[in-house]
Amino acid sequence: MPAAQPVRKRRGILGALALISIAIGLYWGLVIAPPDAYQGEVQRIMYLHLPSILAAYLSYFLVFIGSCMYLWKRERRDDILAHSAAEIGVLFTALTIIEGSIWGRPTWGVWWTWDARLTLTAILLLIYTGYLMLRSLIEDEDRAASVAAVLGVIGFLDIPLIHMSVYWWRTLHQPPSILQPNKAPWENIAWPLLIPLLINIAAFLLLLFYLLSLRYRLGEMRDQIRTRRLEQSV
Amino acid sequence: MEFIKQTLLLLWKDLLLELRRRDSLLTMFFFGTLLLFVFHFSFDLPPDRVAEMTPALLWLAFLFTGTLGLTQLFQVERENHCLEALLLSPLDRGALFLAKSCFNLLLMFLVEAVVMPLFWILFNLQGWNLLPQLFLVTLLGTVGFCVLGTIMSAITLRARARELLLPLVLFPLMIPVILATIRCMETIMSAGELGAAWSWLRLLLGFDIIFVTVGILMFDRVIES
Numbered sequence: 001m002p003a004a005q006p007v008r009k010r011r012g013i014l015g016a017l018a019l020i021s022i023a024i025g026l027y028w029g030l031v032i033a034p035p036d037a038y039q040g041e042v043q044r045i046m047y048l049h050l051p052s053i054l055a056a057y058l059s060y061f062l063v064f065i066g067s068c069m070y071l072w073k074r075e076r077r078d079d080i081l082a083h084s085a086a087e088i089g090v091l092f093t094a095l096t097i098i099e100g101s102i103w104g105r106p107t108w109g110v111w112w113t114w115d116a117r118l119t120l121t122a123i124l125l126l127i128y129t130g131y132l133m134l135r136s137l138i139e140d141e142d143r144a145a146s147v148a149a150v151l152g153v154i155g156f157l158d159i160p161l162i163h164m165s166v167y168w169w170r171t172l173h174q175p176p177s178i179l180q181p182n183k184a185p186w187e188n189i190a191w192p193l194l195i196p197l198l199i200n201i202a203a204f205l206l207l208l209f210y211l212l213s214l215r216y217r218l219g220e221m222r223d224q225i226r227t228r229r230l231e232q233s234v
Numbered sequence: 235m236e237f238i239k240q241t242l243l244l245l246w247k248d249l250l251l252e253l254r255r256r257d258s259l260l261t262m263f264f265f266g267t268l269l270l271f272v273f274h275f276s277f278d279l280p281p282d283r284v285a286e287m288t289p290a291l292l293w294l295a296f297l298f299t300g301t302l303g304l305t306q307l308f309q310v311e312r313e314n315h316c317l318e319a320l321l322l323s324p325l326d327r328g329a330l331f332l333a334k335s336c337f338n339l340l341l342m343f344l345v346e347a348v349v350m351p352l353f354w355i356l357f358n359l360q361g362w363n364l365l366p367q368l369f370l371v372t373l374l375g376t377v378g379f380c381v382l383g384t385i386m387s388a389i390t391l392r393a394r395a396r397e398l399l400l401p402l403v404l405f406p407l408m409i410p411v412i413l414a415t416i417r418c419m420e421t422i423m424s425a426g427e428l429g430a431a432w433s434w435l436r437l438l439l440g441f442d443i444i445f446v447t448v449g450i451l452m453f454d455r456v457i458e459s
Contacts, residue, residue: 071455126406134403137393147389150456151403154385154448158407161441165410168433169417 011213018210021203025051028196036193045103047196051204053096053121058208059089060124060156063131067152070145079145080219081212082152083135086128088211092204093125116166123162127155141226237329244325244333249340251310258306259341266299266349270356281358289368289419292353293412296346296376301404303341304383305397307334312391317457327454331384335449339380346372367422374438375415381445382407388456414438 029047036043066082069075100118101111112118131151138144189197252259273291277284284291311317320330350369354362386404390396414434421431428435 071452123406123409127403130399130403130406134390134393134399137390137395137399139394140392143392146455146458147392150385150452151389153452154382154445155407157444157448158410161410161437161444165413165437168437169413 011210011217014206014213015210018203018206021199021206025196025200025203028199033192033196039107042103042106045099047200049096049099049103050197051200052092052099054201055204055208056089056092056096056121056124058205059085059092059212060128060159062212063089063128063152064156067149067156070149071153076145076223077220079149080216080223082149083145084212084215084219086131086152087215088208090125090128090132091211092208093121093128097121097125114170116163116170119166119169120159120163123166124159127158131155237326240325240329241332241336244330245336248310248333248337252337252341258303259344261306262299262303262341262345263348265302266295266345267352269295269298270349270353274356281360284357285359285361285423286420288353288357288359288423289416292350292372292419293375293416295349295353296342296372297379297405297408297412299345299349300338300342300376300379300383301401303338304387304404305400307338307384307387308391321457327457328450330457331388331449331453332446334387335380335384335446338384339376342376342380343373346376361423364422364426367428368419371415371418371422371435371438374435374442375411377442378411378438378445379408381442381449382411385445385449385453385456388453391457410437410441414441 025047030044033044033047035041062085063082066078066080066085069078070082097118100121104113105111131148134151135144135148138147273295277287279287308317311320346369350365350372353359354365383400383404386400386407390399390403393399414437417434418428418431418438421427421429421434
């Protein structure tokens with residue numbers, strides 16, 4: 001298909017950019033940047049931990065946007081977007097929890113603790129795993145898209161409430177590294193540490209969009225197969 | 235006005251069916267009582283220790299019995315294609331949602347009204363005078379549970395293994411309600427009044443209001459065939 005060629009090329013460039021920026025970010029974070037004054041070398045996990053949770057949050061926001069658009073306009077592409085973003089969000093959330101455990105063991109002394117932000121992340125994983133299970137258990141594609149979109153919206157609306165409740169429940173996690181309400185980003189974290197962090201965040205976002213475009217294409221192809229099958233059976 | 239009339243009519247239909255068959259109410263009531271026995275055998279604690287765990291145990295029992303009721307909620311409509319008939323009739327889908335939520339709420343309310351005093355009797359607990367307050371908090375939590383539960387019950391309606399899927403999608407979303415009700419009940423049981431737990435109660439109310447609104451607005455997207 002000639003029309004698909006430029007898209008494919010652009011996707012390739014996106015992938016290459018993601019790969020290069022991750023390589024730079026990791027090299028900077030693991031080799032160039034100085035170790036943390038208190039936590040030492042182990043703090044370098046931050047350069048993966050924070051970018052992956054940001055990528056996960058962005059994915060869930062995209063699920064919400066895709067779901068809203070699908071409920072409104074009923075176009076297949078919005079549903080494919082929501083479905084793809086949910087899968088990638090679950091991937092990044094799982095990564096965040098694994099990295100967090102590895103970081104938590106030497107700094108807090110435990111693999112897991114029922115702190116507010118950890119709990120919220122785990123609940124997000126549960127909600128969106130449920131979303132994916134729901135999709136896989138409904139055979140009728142349009143029906144699945146429709147109810148999954150409702151779940152995508154409700155899940156997202158529930159997040160602030162869950163956030164509030166688990167925060168009142170307990171908090172132990174270190175405060176946010178970059179964005180704090182009454183301080184500028186560069187006052188919370190020293191420049192040598194902030195630069196690799198920002199590079200890694202950009203790299204993970206590039207990776208997110210690369211994976212999203214791949215997964216989106218997969219969704220489109222599945223749709224094409226489905227319509228062809230339908231045409232043949234008619 | 236028309237909306238309320240439709241809701242009441244649908245609710246009356248479900249109540250009449252339940253009155254004639256008594257499937258859901260009896261199973262839910264029996265299951266709730268059964269859970270109390272299971273809890274008692276598994277913990278076997280003195281009354282003062284049980285008092286600390288009362289809110290959590292009660293809410294576990296309500297969650298499980300409530301889920302049992304939710305799986306049956308649309309089951310009646312699947313027989314003889316009743317759901318299709320309901321959808322063909324000129325009903326507001328929001329009214330259908332509200333009626334189903336109220337029906338499940340009523341069932342759970344009746345079960346809770348029996349199970350809570352029974353819990354006090356079986357575990358030899360003190361503080362009977364706190365029961366009305368505890369019951370009020372439970373009721374607010376149950377509203378949240380029934381509202382979101384009705385939406386999720388309709389969402390999983392056409393899925394394979396829907397009885398298994400329902401709690402998987404429902405429970406993570408229910409965490410604010412579970413936390414808020416249990417904290418409120420703990421405060422009432424330790425301090426005798428709501429006091430510091432007011433903010434939890436507000437959270438609970440907020441949850442109820444948000445999801446009643448979402449349910450009424452979005453139910454036609456959920457239920458359409």
